[in-house]
Amino acid sequence: MPKLKTNRGAAKRFRKTASGSYRKKHSHARHILTKKSAKRKRNLRAPDLIHASDEAALHKLLPYA
Numbered sequence: 001m002p003k004l005k006t007n008r009g010a011a012k013r014f015r016k017t018a019s020g021s022y023r024k025k026h027s028h029a030r031h032i033l034t035k036k037s038a039k040r041k042r043n044l045r046a047p048d049l050i051h052a053s054d055e056a057a058l059h060k061l062l063p064y065a
Helices: 008-013 038-045 052-061
Strands: 014-016 022-024
Touching: 008 014
Parallel strands: none
Antiparallel strands: 014 022
C-alpha cells in the first residue's frame, strides 16, 4: 500500500492540537488594518479552531498530522 500524500496548502494553514482538533489563523488580519479597531485586530491575533463538521475533510488532507 503506498503512502498517502499530505496536501501542502493545508499543511501550511492548519496545525493539529493535542486534543485532536485543528488550529488556524484568522482571516482579514493582513492588510487594510487602519479602518479596523484595535479590539478587532487584537482578537484576530489569537488562533481559531476549525468547526467540528470540517474536521473529517481536514483529516483527509492531513493524514499524518
